[in-house]
């Protein structure tokens with residue numbers, strides 16, 4: 524298929540799928556059904572017209588506000604549409620095998636709502652992390668039969684145990700949501716890639732914390748030690764980078780072995 528067709532299709536498909544992921548990010552923390560009622564304004568409850576549900580375009584035409592009550596549309600929806608369309612373009616550009624492309628899109632489809640929910644509510648609902656573990660194990664079985672299934676199960680356990688132990692002894696620092704989320708990532712990347720996932724997550728987390736602290740401390744007396752930053756988005760970043768650039772994990776593990784032996 525020519526680029527003239529695949530690029531607009533990836534943008535449109537990403538926009539539509541991203542719109543659904545945005546709905547997940549809004550409704551799951553509210554314990555609301557993701558199917559019923561249909562799309563409606565989160566402020567006044569007015570059902571959306573088909574012309575108000577076009578990815579990107581409707582938000583731009585309405586200038587980010589509800590047609591009826593004029594309240595601002597929650598940023599989760601347009602942000603999800605744009606980020607998913609960009610991710611679909613990235614997958615198109617990297618052109619991985621159909622199965623590894625499906626694995627990356629599956630992980631992204633859980634990572635995006637979990638990231639948005641963790642930023643807003645500081646939690647990672649099991650309603651998203653558990654099905655992601657199941658999807659990772661299923662994809663492992665589909666790709667490499669029983670060997671892939673065992674690899675995905677081992678990755679899932681290797682992700683769960685270390686953070687579950689930390690969460691048990693230091694519950695204020697990290698939660699079980701992070702343990703299940705790393706377990707889900709491990710089921711997709713395999714146990715061998717988890718050291719790199721954690722390195723990317725912790726280093727990007729430290730940099731982001733310092734930037735947010737620098738910005739916020741100008742306006743208020745803020746303690747860097749007491750500042751609570753969600754860890755889920757950084758685990759998501761580590762998981763996606765590791766999955767999309769598998770050579771990085773091989774290089775990292777080889778360097779690690781060199782240092783340790």
Ligand SMILES: [Zn+2]
Pocket residue numbers: 564565566567568569589590591592593594
């Ligand atoms: Zn409204």
